[in-house]
Amino acid sequence: MTEQLKTYFANNFQTTTAEIEQVVSAFKEKIVKKNETLILKGDTCRYTYFVCKGSVRAYFIDDEGQEATRYIAFENQFITTIHSFISQTPTNEFIEATEKAVLLEISYGDFKRITEETSLARDLYKRQLEVAYMTNHWRLESFLKMSAKQRYDFLLQTNPAIIQRLSNKIVASYLGITQESLSRIKAQK
Amino acid sequence: MTEQLKTYFANNFQTTTAEIEQVVSAFKEKIVKKNETLILKGDTCRYTYFVCKGSVRAYFIDDEGQEATRYIAFENQFITTIHSFISQTPTNEFIEATEKAVLLEISYGDFKRITEETSLARDLYKRQLEVAYMTNHWRLESFLKMSAKQRYDFLLQTNPAIIQRLSNKIVASYLGITQESLSRIKAQK
DNA sequence: GAAAAACATTGACAAATGATAAAAAATCAC
DNA sequence: GTGATTTTTTATCATTTGTCAATGTTTTTC
Numbered sequence: 001m002t003e004q005l006k007t008y009f010a011n012n013f014q015t016t017t018a019e020i021e022q023v024v025s026a027f028k029e030k031i032v033k034k035n036e037t038l039i040l041k042g043d044t045c046r047y048t049y050f051v052c053k054g055s056v057r058a059y060f061i062d063d064e065g066q067e068a069t070r071y072i073a074f075e076n077q078f079i080t081t082i083h084s085f086i087s088q089t090p091t092n093e094f095i096e097a098t099e100k101a102v103l104l105e106i107s108y109g110d111f112k113r114i115t116e117e118t119s120l121a122r123d124l125y126k127r128q129l130e131v132a133y134m135t136n137h138w139r140l141e142s143f144l145k146m147s148a149k150q151r152y153d154f155l156l157q158t159n160p161a162i163i164q165r166l167s168n169k170i171v172a173s174y175l176g177i178t179q180e181s182l183s184r185i186k187a188q189k
Numbered sequence: 190m191t192e193q194l195k196t197y198f199a200n201n202f203q204t205t206t207a208e209i210e211q212v213v214s215a216f217k218e219k220i221v222k223k224n225e226t227l228i229l230k231g232d233t234c235r236y237t238y239f240v241c242k243g244s245v246r247a248y249f250i251d252d253e254g255q256e257a258t259r260y261i262a263f264e265n266q267f268i269t270t271i272h273s274f275i276s277q278t279p280t281n282e283f284i285e286a287t288e289k290a291v292l293l294e295i296s297y298g299d300f301k302r303i304t305e306e307t308s309l310a311r312d313l314y315k316r317q318l319e320v321a322y323m324t325n326h327w328r329l330e331s332f333l334k335m336s337a338k339q340r341y342d343f344l345l346q347t348n349p350a351i352i353q354r355l356s357n358k359i360v361a362s363y364l365g366i367t368q369e370s371l372s373r374i375k376a377q378k
Numbered sequence: 379g380a381a382a383a384a385c386a387t388t389g390a391c392a393a394a395t396g397a398t399a400a401a402a403a404a405t406c407a408c
Numbered sequence: 409g410t411g412a413t414t415t416t417t418t419a420t421c422a423t424t425t426g427t428c429a430a431t432g433t434t435t436t437t438c
Contacts, residue, residue, distance in 0.1 A: 060334060068333035070326075083323060129318050134272060136325040137259075143332035144257035144365045145249060148425070168386060176333045181425055183387050337395070357416065370395055372417055 001029050001052045005104055008050070008076055013127075015120040023120050026111070027104040032056075032097040039095040045084035047105040048128075051077055054101025055165065058093050059173065069174040071135060072098065074161055078128055085111075098166055148177045152185050190218050190241045194293055197239075197265055202316075204309040212309050215300070216293040221245075221286040228284040234273035236294040237317075240266055243290025244354065247282050248362065258363040260324060261287065263350055267317055274300075287355055337366045341374050 002024050009020045027050065032038065039045050041061065049056060051073045058079060059069040070093065073079035084091035085108060114121040138158075142151050152175060156163055163171055172182040191213050198209045216239065221227065228234050230250065238245060240262045247268060248258040259282065262268035273280035274297060303310040327347075331340050341364060345352055352360055361371040 060330060062334040066334065068330070070329065070333065083326070086319075126315070126318075129315075129322060130275075133318060133322045133325065136322065136329050137272070140259065140325050140329050140332070141249060141257070143329070144259065144362075145251040145255065167384095169384090173333075178426060179386070180388085180427080184425090187387080356414095358414095367396060368416075369397085369418085373395090376417080 001102055001104060002027065004052050004076070005050055009120065009124075013120055013123055015123075019118045019120040022118055023114050023124070024104075026114050027106045030103045030105050032101050032103065034097055034100050037094060037096045039081060039091065039093070041092055041094055042090050043084075044088050045081040045091050045095075046108050048078060048080035048085055048111060049073075049095075050104040050106075051075055051079065052102040052104060054097060054099040054103075055161075056095060056101055056103070057098050057170065057174075058095050060093055067173045068176060069170060071132075072159075072162055072166070072170075072174065074165075078131075080128075082129065082132055098170060143176065148175060148181055149185050149188075151175050152182070190291055190293060191216065193241045193265070194239055198309065198313075202309055202312055204312075208307045208309040212303050212307055212313070213293075215303050216295045219292045219294045221290050221292065223286055223289050226283060226285045228270060228280065228282070230281055230283055231279050232273075233277050234270040234280050234284075235297050237267055237269035237274055237300060238262075238284075239293040239295075240264055240268065241291040241293060243286060243288040243292075244350075245284060245290055245292070246287045246359065246363075247284050249282055256362045257365060258359060260321075261348075261351055261355070261359075261363065263354075267320075269317075271318065271321055287359060332365065337364060337370060338374050338377075340364050341371070 005024050005027060006020050009015060009023065030049075032054075038047070038049065038056065053075060055072060055074045056079050057069050057072045058081060059067050061067055071079065079095065081091040081093050081095065083089070084093075088108060111121065111125075115125060142154055146154060155171075155175065162174060168179050168182050168186075172179045175182065177185075194213050194216060195209050198204060198212065219238070221243075227236070227238065227245065242264060244261060244263045245268050246258050246261045247270060248256050250256055260268065268284065270280040270282050270284065272278070273282075277297060300310065300314075304314060331343055335343060341352075344360075344364065351363060357368050357371050357375075361368045364371065366374075
């Protein structure tokens with residue numbers, strides 16, 4: 001499975017084979033079942049995950065017990081609770097597998113070490129931050145100027161995998177609406 | 190006015206006086222009137238601004254002509270359309286002064302140059318990205334799990350300057366609701 | 379494969395928010 | 409300062425979205 005990460009680095013970063021080997025060797029394979037939890041609210045996030053197969057989501061639970069999904073990572077995407085991982089402080093999010101998944105994980109200590117050792121790891125951090133920023137930016141934009149139905153159509157265009165592969169419950173929590181509202185939106189098409 | 194930026198760097202970054210001088214010398218003062226536009230949708234964003242006095246906002250206009258405010262910078266904060274600035278591609282946002290303001294601006298070319306020359310500028314970029322990420326993250330979280338009224342109360346707690354210093358029109362566009370809804374929310378307290 | 383659990387849909391109703399219009403208040407321009 | 413312009417408030421009504429409850433469907437578990 002490390003082949004997949006090597007290919008990912010080779011395709012997306014300006015780097016060398018040696019650097020790739022060094023960075024990838026810091027990752028360990030982890031296999032998780034559907035619904036298995038990787039990080040709990042209150043934990044300090046100790047790992048960043050690269051998704052080889054399957055999918056993983058980050059979500060909040062509010063005071064009334066309602067879930068709200070912030071981000072969903074599919075194949076060849078990274079996921080972590082960035083702020084908690086970087087600052088090593090407790091997170092207010094959960095991370096769990098939304099399908100059975102094969103992951104590669106890297107610990108905070110190892111990440112810090114290879115960040116000092118390789119420019120690939122530094123670039124990776126910058127890229128992760130940029131991608132995370134852009135993702136939230138688009139999401140925020142969609143909440144600021146779209147109705148629930150418009151957000152659904154937009155999601156169908158820009159990230160259909162979420163709708164195709166995951167349950168309505170999760171799609172609804174990603175769109176910030178109830179399952180019932182999502183059911184109605186889908187029915188009226 | 191460059192004193193203010195020097196103090197800001199000295200207080201918030203691990204750096205040297207020489208580096209601060211070098212970075213700050215790349216900024217130029219710019220005075221703008223209230224409602225003056227700094228960046229138009231479709232422009233490639235050529236500057237990053239540091240707010241010395243006053244306030245500046247970044248906002249979208251949707252198909253129906255409705256404004257939605259993404260970010261508001263007050264004293265000692267930076268503002269730009271990060272993605273457009275970094276990639277030098279057109280932005281879909283506007284940036285304008287929400288009060289008369291004194292700014293320090295740095296061009297893309299100068300920013301790129303001092304990023305190569307000083308670690309302070311590199312740290313500044315990383316910090317800007319982290320702050321921008323966290324800001325959007327909180328904003329997204331508030332849309333995912335709060336009602337309009339809850340978002341208003343949350344804003345009053347976490348960033349009262351927006352409510353105290355700016356018009357209802359802008360506050361409403363920041364909360365993603367209509368002015369009339371905001372009026373009602375304020376009345377029912 | 380059957381029972382249990384989780385998930386999805388539908389309907390009736392309630393609550394929140396938007397749209398429109400008009401009046402009141404505040405601000406701006408000269 | 410005064411009239412014009414913009415912003416804010418208020419009211420009414422329409423639409424969207426949420427809540428609750430019932431039922432049907434799918435998935436999980438043993």
